[in-house]
Amino acid sequence: MNETPPRKIVHVDMDAFYASVEQRDDPSLRGRPVVVAWKGLRSVVCAASYEARTFGIRSAMPALRAERLCPDAVFVPPDFVRYRAVSRATREIFARHTALIEPLSLDEAYLDVTANQSGLPSATAVASAIRDAIREELELTASAGIAPNKFLAKIASDWRKPDGQFVVRPREVDAFLAPLPVAKIPGVGKVMNGKLAELGVVTVGDLRTLALPALEARFGRYGRRLFELARGQDDHPVVPDRPVMSVSAEDTFSLDVPIADTEAAIRRLAEKTWAAALKTPRTPRTVVLKLKTSDFRILTRSHTPAHPPTSCTELTDIALGLRDKLPTDDAIRYRLVGVGLSNFGTPDEAAAAVLQADLFAAG
Known part of the structure; x- marks a missing residue:
């Protein structure tokens, strides 16, 4: 029987995208530490230039901390209208090479x-041509990963950042993955990393020593996913124009806290969620608040206002209002909180929903 040839997947990741656009459009910012963030006590960093990253500044970091790390940094408010326009231009470059494009963000x-x-002879040549066009036409740089599947391509795109590319060929998969920290696997965050460390798992190679039944018994369905990814197996196809269904951000507290102590985290997570929602052309209508108790019970509350939230402030106010609908018993402790947006639609769909709600109210 003839085996199906491996896919050739390219993951393209723009380098410090928002900050790079700002530096491109304002020559006075070039070579300086640039932080893209709104002003405010609870604002978080949307992006940081590579000059700013040398000071330890990273995306999603509180803006006040970024300012402490680099007092000389230039703070620029984000301009998502401009970023979306540049993003569309990059996708036009992608479309010269393939119709199978799955955007993850701007x-x-x-x-x-x-x-x-x-008509280029290899995926490597395609990635090089795309990066050359981005540099010449948009005056920006991008990094790329080339591999037989999406999981490996995404890891590879980070390998030679900025302005580089890296190839993982099918015969190189095992050697490439084995020494990597297990945290490189999607879904292995701080908490999961700790659970795996308890099993003696630090690298992907360590993870391969665990049998599938043991992983499934410990982690359920995600255990199978861990087993597959540790071996470089990922059959998920590239899906063009995948609609955004939801965006969210959550955080696990270092110590369980009463509900009264969750406000600061909710405000911070609302900022991150709002920034993520702005990266999509679709409009969210439903706000979701998620809390997990110390005994791992998950409580969720959601609200779909008549008019979609139009600012981070509105999102935050709704999320805090949802919190007020939860039990206020101080004996209940919470280990995790999350803020999300869902029920995404196109701007026209959102406008139609608002009109319908207004007509209903008027009637």
Whole structure:
């Protein structure tokens, strides 16, 4: 039987995208530590230039902390209208090579170039051509990962940042993955990393020593996913125009806290969620608040206002209002809180929903 040839997947990731656009459009910012963030006590960093990253500044960091790390940093408010326009231009470049484009956000996308339409001889050549066009036409840089599947391509795109690319060929998968920290696997955050460390798992190679039944018994369905990814197995195809269904941000407290002590985290997570929602062309209508108790019970509350939230302030106010609907018993402790947006639609769909709600109210 003939085996299906491996896919050729390219993951393109723009380098420090928002900050790079700001530096491109304002020559006075070039070579300086630039932080893209709104002003405010609870604001978080949307992006940091590579000059700012040398001071330890990273995306999603509180803006006040970034200012302490680099007092000379230039803070610039985000301009998502401009970023979306540049993002569309990058996708026009992608489309010269393949119709199989799956955007993940404004600044990154998966491309399936197994059969590219530009006639180039390899996926590596396609990635190089895309990066060259981005540099020449948009005056920006991008990094790329080339691999047989999406999981590996995304890891590879980070390998030679900024302005580089890295290839993981099918025969190189095992050697590439084995020494990597297990935290490189999607879904292995701080908490999961700790659970795996308790099992003696630090690297992907360590993870391979655990049998599938043991992983499933410990982690359920995610245990199978861990087993597969540790072996470089990922059959998920590139899906063009995948609609955004929801965005969210959550955080686990170092110590369990009463509900009264969750406000600061909710405000911070609302900021992160709002920034993520602005990266999509679709409009969210429903706000979701999630809390997990110390005994792992999950409580969720949601609200769909007549008019979609139009600012981070509105999102935060709704999320805090949802919190007020939860039990206020101080004996209940919470280990995790999350803020999300869902029920996404196009701007026209959102406007139609608002009109319908207004007519209903008027009637």
